[in-house]
Amino acid sequence: MRKAKVAIQDTFWKEYSELVRQTVIPYQWEALNDRIEGAEPSYAIRNFRIAAGLEKGEFGGWVFQDSDLYKWLEAVAYSISNQPDPKLESIADEVIDLIGQAQHENGYVNTYFTIxxxxxxxxxxxxxxxLYCAGHMIEAAVAYYHATGKRIFLDIACxxxxxxxxxxxxxQGKIQAYCGHQEIELALIKLYNVTGEQRYLNLSSYFINERGNKPSYxxxxxxxxxxxxNWSQGTPNLEVYQSHLPVREQTVAVGHSVRAVYMYTAMADLARLTNDSSLREACERLWINTTRKQMYITGGIGATHLGEAFTFDYDLPNDTVYAETCASIGLIFWARRMLQLEAKSDYADVMERALYNNVLGSMSKDGQHFFYVNPLEVYPDASEKNPDKHHVKPVRQKWFGCSCCPPNVARLLSSLHDYIYDISNDGKTVYVHLFIGSELQWVTGDGLQVTVHQRSELPWHGKVEFSISLAGNDAxxxxxxxxxxxxxxxxSQDPILKINGEPQHYRKHNGYAKMERAWSDGDTxxxxxxxxxxxxxxxxxxxxxxxKAAIQRGPLVYCLEQVDNGSPLSSLSFAEEPELREHETPELLGGCITVEVDGLLVDESVWLDNQPYKPLHKNVKPVQLTAIPYYLWGNRQAGEMNVWLRT
Amino acid sequence: MRKAKVAIQDTFWKEYSELVRQTVIPYQWEALNDRIEGAEPSYAIRNFRIAAGLEKGEFGGWVFQDSDLYKWLEAVAYSISNQPDPKLESIADEVIDLIGQAQHENGYVNTYFTIxxxxxxxxxxxxxxxLYCAGHMIEAAVAYYHATGKRIFLDIACxxxxxxxxxxxxxQGKIQAYCGHQEIELALIKLYNVTGEQRYLNLSSYFINERGNKPSYxxxxxxxxxxxxNWSQGTPNLEVYQSHLPVREQTVAVGHSVRAVYMYTAMADLARLTNDSSLREACERLWINTTRKQMYITGGIGATHLGEAFTFDYDLPNDTVYAETCASIGLIFWARRMLQLEAKSDYADVMERALYNNVLGSMSKDGQHFFYVNPLEVYPDASEKNPDKHHVKPVRQKWFGCSCCPPNVARLLSSLHDYIYDISNDGKTVYVHLFIGSELQWVTGDGLQVTVHQRSELPWHGKVEFSISLAGNDAxxxxxxxxxxxxxxxxSQDPILKINGEPQHYRKHNGYAKMERAWSDGDTxxxxxxxxxxxxxxxxxxxxxxxKAAIQRGPLVYCLEQVDNGSPLSSLSFAEEPELREHETPELLGGCITVEVDGLLVDESVWLDNQPYKPLHKNVKPVQLTAIPYYLWGNRQAGEMNVWLRT
Structure with a gap:
């Protein structure tokens, strides 16, 4: 893929990148420093200070705690590349210095093992x-180098x-093995991309190719x-770690879902960079399985909290769901790489689905509360009182002991510009994957610098406009x-294409509308x-x-909340062929479009005697249902929420 | 309650008592001796032989393993009291002798602590x-004394x-405490009943009254x-053991459901025997909560496998259900005691529901396979591949490492004669709780010996007949x-009452039809x-x-199985106002009545492209559904099963 420069200029998404910059990053910095009252401590900075010899103490948190700091640094890097922030950059420089002090003579960095x-x-x-933590360090270092041009962190990582x-x-003499949690594989490819050092690509290939060989390491x-x-019981569960089979022989997504999609991401990168058709076929097979048979309508993946894992085809319970935020983020990483392998709209469709629903919904409007698990059906009493649902929180949490998700959201939302476009290697085709207002610049195969401005009204309205600028070219x-x-x-109808105001037919290929012409400055x-x-x-x-049915409008899945519809939500259903009416509600949750639907409500009056079971009688009455975008749920008061409603 | 003699003479139930006698008891004897190939070993007999010094070895199985043997002995006692079996009795005598050899000088018996x-x-x-194991020993010893008149086991227990x-x-100097698993409380009341020793009643009262006092023992x-x-982590969970509050202050059923209903059983006995109104009120309150808000339609209780426990009001998931067999048996014990406190049909209704559905369904037709968990919705792939449902077995098991349920079924089914009637203390009223063909004999308040024969066509047909015999009386x-x-x-209509062939009006009281008269020999x-x-x-x-709706016919809840209706069952629903047609199927599962229902099936052809989500279209076609009695499910081949179906 040819390089391009992208800057987001979008009302909807600017709000999120600003939230990340102004709130999420500073908030998470406080969290990493254990200064959030009432939140579980992170220990991340403290661990580095102890490892660097600046403080005495015990290691705190999980064995992978370092990665939270690295993911935060990665988010900082993207954020300051979007909008310079000298104060934030100097904090980051200090932390990078601290990481350097915690690095051993031989290059090793890991606070758990050091302490x-x-x-x-x-x-x-x-x-x-x-190796997982090393991977996150590498990703952060690469991003920081891109953002600032400073080499110090990149050198630490190298x-x-x-x-x-x-x-x-x-x-001979080397460890023939790989990490329990895939991550370094995709990171090494980034390091290869930035340094051009083939050995990093080879090492990534090695980890992928070694995985699942027998006998099992x-x-x-x-x-x-x-x-x-140390942290689990019994014989190693190879399937949970996707090490039950060589990766090319894996046909269905199994095990811990974050591990899985991080691995598939690296596999897709390697398939492209090494032109490896068997790896590509494995990616395509696993993609079909994951997105056709193991993905929630919100783009969530992982059906059980036990092992935070995939279960099996079509097993997608809504109430005992996992759908971890990080897993959907990993799915977006993977989709991004699949698009680079082959520009097919299917990959972008899934990327968009996961982004606008599962991922966006994981963070509160205030940027300070997060879901780890993203359910499609919530009943707060059950979350509290039925241990099978304790993992399903009805309210976003301030921070987590295992806080992988919040910094992952931050780094994704601050690097969204990387997900919108691809330019083909020859510079002759620009792919628009996502409809996010932005400015794109690249140099065509003919050496012309082109700027495309995208204006998008998504997700609320469907109008997207591109204007072409050739300013600065002689041609x-x-x-x-x-x-x-x-x-x-x-x-029910195809999108309408107009060029310079004139409706046009268009050629469809792999889910893209293609228009080839000699573009003039000012074309729209x-x-x-x-x-x-x-x-x-x-x-x-x-x-x-x-x-059951769910409501969807464009990329947004909708849901019903108790605050709008009463309780129990299970007493509600859609009326026969209901009318769906859209309402602009600028005052609600920062402004959104709600959907009003004809519904039916079970009349509970016949149950006043508290009998649990009785002969079935028709006892429904008409009622108006109000649905809000799923990503906005849980921003008012704790209560029931349902995506799927009976028809 | 006045004493009475009851002998079951019933086609439907005789099959089960014969199965217990001829198959379950011999089979479980083999299991207790670790002689069932492919089944988890019990170790129960071996533990007693080691404790008695007859064998060397390590203790095997759970800490409460002794109780399996005691429950088996109790079942043997009931069985030989129904039908003498000298060979079985001599095996029992030998085992009792072994228990005696394992008893310490001071009376203590427990193979775990001995070994x-x-x-x-x-x-x-x-x-x-x-104390739990001691309780089961006492129950078995009392039953064996009643069955055989032999005192040796009763003496060991005393x-x-x-x-x-x-x-x-x-x-002063005594342990002020109670058992983590309630059981001895109800057993001591049986020991009091048979010995007349007030101290056993007092000790039972003591355990009940002490429970839940603060500070917690x-x-x-x-x-x-x-x-x-030794077997759990963290601080003692007082709620799981119903020791969070004094029993009289408990208002909702919480915690491990078997423990709960065993305790409520003793409480109801004590309320009656000690005329304790506050204890009675607690029982009535807990009864309403349990049976109105925490009971499945099958009479199952316990909504989660984590802690094998109640969760909270109305939380009754069908697929992650627990509904342990022992818990429904305990519910039957409790209902039985509530009936003795006050003859109200509600108690018998619940007893009947649990018996004909959850309990009967827990055992296979061959008497050699058992469910521990009794689900209302089964999808075998999910049981195998989703760890949240591993506890829900789609096929009955041969035996369990923790095998509390199978011998519990055996002792209930062989003592069913105790659940049919009550005679009031004055001998003047005979209550018929269950419609099970049987012969009842008692002596009225006037000293007349009366025999009532009940003939019942239940559960298949509704005709029940009683004939009165005064043979042997002068009057x-x-x-x-x-x-x-x-x-x-x-x-939709009341039962019809005929006396000597003449239709009669009847007085209703507490859910019973009451007919008082001077009965003559031969009256029907x-x-x-x-x-x-x-x-x-x-x-x-x-x-x-x-x-959703479930099918019920008389006491029997019905279900749909994959073998009759295809897969997935979730694609089926009831048609609008469906006709329900009964079919006698003598060839099916030993003979039963199936129900054919008008249903609808989702046409899957539009999904052939394997998209997971698509716009909703009406695509159902009419289909005939076949439902079988729930208690017979899982006797053909492994497959899906559903009790509740969409309407």
Missing amino acids: KEPGRQWTNLYEAHE RFADLIDSLFGTE FVEEWERRGRKN KAAPFEIAVRIPQWFQ VEWILPLETQLIAAHPLIRPDAG | KEPGRQWTNLYEAHE RFADLIDSLFGTE FVEEWERRGRKN KAAPFEIAVRIPQWFQ VEWILPLETQLIAAHPLIRPDAG
Whole structure:
């Protein structure tokens, strides 16, 4: 893919990048420093200070606590590249200095092993997340280098990566193994991209190719540890760690869902960079399985909290769901890489679905509260009183002991500019994957610098406009192709294309509308998406959704909340062929479009005698239902929430 | 209650008592001796042989393993009292002899502490089930004495009870505590009934009255153990053990459901025997909560496998359900005692519901396979592949490591004669609670011996007939009252009463039809129950059943199985006002009545492209559904099963 420069200029998304900049990043800095009252302490900064010898104390938090700091630094990097912030940058510089002080002579950095188990490095790859943390350090360092041009963090990361490269591999004397939590694989590709050092790409390939070989390293290591684990019980569960089979033989998404999608992300990158068709086929197979059979309508993945894992095809319970925020973020990473492998709108459709629903919904409007688990059905009493649902929180939390999700949201939302466009290698085609107002600049195959301005009214209205600027070029026209995604929102009519105000037919390819011409300065493209509000049904094999429907409008899935519709929500259903009416409600939740629907309510009066079971009688009465965008749920008061409602 | 003699003579139930006698009891004997291939070993007999010094070895199984043997012996006692079996009795005598050999000088019997933790007796009342095992020994010993007249086992039990009485109580030097698993409380009342020894009643009262007092004994004991438990983690969970509050202050059923109903059983007995109105009020309050708000339509209780526990009002998920067999058996015990407190049909209705559905369904037709968990919705793939549902087995198991349920079923089914009738203390009223063909004999208040024969066509047909015999009396007529239960099956008409063939009006009181007269030899009473097949709805606050209905016919709840209706069952729904047609199917599952219903099936053809979500379209086609009695499910092949179906 050819390089391009993208700056977001979008009402809807600017609010989020500003929230990340002004609130999420400062808030999370306080959290990393254990200064949020009433929140679980992070210990992350403190661990680094202890590891650097600046403070005395015990290691705190999870074994992978370092990664929270790295993800925060990555978010900071994106944020200051979007909008310079010298004060924030100087905080980041100080922290990077601290990381440098915690780095060992040989390049090793990990506060857990430095403080708590010195000398035991690399003895528990199955559980201890050393390479995982290294991966997050590398991602942050690469982002920080891109943002600031400063090399210090990148050098720290390279030293660590070089150490890892010297330790792992098939050669005599090396550890022939890989990490229990995939992450470094995708990070090493970023490091390769920025440094051009082939050895980082090779190391990433090595980790991917080694994974799942027999005999299993994890089992051998466990034998060496005297058949003991530190954080889990029993024999290593290879499936949970996607190490049950070589990756090319994996056909269905299994195990811990964040691990899975981080791995698939690296696989897609490697398939492209090394032109590896068997790896590409594995990616395509796993993509179909994941997104067709194991994905919630909100773009959430992972059906059970036990192992934070996939279960099996079509098993998508709404109330005992996991749908971890990080897993949807990883799904977005993966979709992004699949788009680079092949520009097919399906990948962007999923990316958009996960972004506008599961991921956006994981953060509160105030940017200070987060969901780890993103349910499609919530009943607060059950979350509190039924232990099978304790993991399903009805209210976003301030911070988590295992706080992987909040900084992951921050780094995604502050790097969204990387998800909107692709320019083909020859510079001749620009793909528009997402409809996010922005300015795109690149140099075409003919060496012309082109600027495209996208203005988008999404998600509320369907009008998207592109204007082409050739300012600064001598040439009067630039020949290239614009490929605009045709979203799969199941609308009853195709989007309308106008060029310079004139309606145009367009060629469809892989879900993109393609228009090739010699573009002149000032040319405009209008892309008018019909935003119909629709009732959506789930595949009949998704048993929990049988007989139910969800509301979707454009990319947004809707839900019903108790505050608008009363309780129990299960007493409500859609009326026969209900009318769906859209309402602009600028006063609600920062402004949104709600959907009013004809519904039916079970009349409870016949149950006043408190009998639990009685002969069935028709006892419904008409009622108006109000649905709000799913991503806005839980921003008013704790209560029931449902995405799927009986028809 | 006045004593009576009851012998079951009933086609439907005889099959079960014969199954218990010929199969369940011999099979479980093999299981207790670890001779069932492919089943988890019991170790129960082996533990007693080791404790008795006859064998060397380690203790095997759970800390409460002894109780399996005691429950089996109790079942044997009931069985041989129904039908003498000298060979079985001699096996029982030998085992009782073995128990005697394992008894310590001071009366103590417990193989776990004898083998594994000698000297640590009574140091872990919270977890170690010593008094629980003692309770099951007492129950078995009382039953065996009733069945055989032999005192040896009763003497063993009395010696142990006397030891316990000398150790526990409020007096100086005694342990002021109670068992983590209630059971001995109800057992001591049986021991009091058979021996007339007031101290056993007092000891039972003591355990009940002590429970839940502050400071908590369990917490103090845990402190003494260095804040450690052997089988669980963290501080003692007082609610799970119903020791969070004094029993009279408990208002809702909480915690481990078997513990709860065993305790309520003893409370109801004590309320009656000690005329304790506050205890009675607590029982009535807990009864209403349990049966109105925390009971499945099958009579199952316990909504979560975590702690095998109640959760909260109206929380009755069908697929992650617990509904343990033992819990429904305990509910039957409790209902039985509530009937003795006050003859109200509500108690018998619940008893009947739990018996004909949850309990009967827990055992396979062959008497050799059992459910521990009795789900209302089963999808075998989910049981296998979603860890949230691993506890929900789609196929009955041969035996369990924790095998409390199978012998509990055996002892209930072989003692069913105790659940059919009550005679008032004055001998003047005979209550008919259950419609099970049987012969009842008692002596009226006037000293006349009366025999009543009940012939019942239940559960398949509604005709019940009673004939009165005064044979052996000089008197020509016996004045007494017959009170026959009016079942709450929500039928559209009242049962018809005929005396000597003549239709009669009848007085209703507390859900019983009462007929008082001077009965002559040969008088007959016909009690004709309308057995309508009906669709039943659940209270709207039972969210998982919203928009659904279940089929019930008389006492039997029905279900749909995949073998009759295809898969997925979730694609099926009831048609609008469906016709429910009954079919006698003598060839099916030993003969039963199935119900054919007009249904609708989702047409899956529009989903052939494997999209997970699409706009909702009406795509149902008419189909015939076949429902079988719930208690017969899982006797053909593994597959889906649903009790609740969409309407």
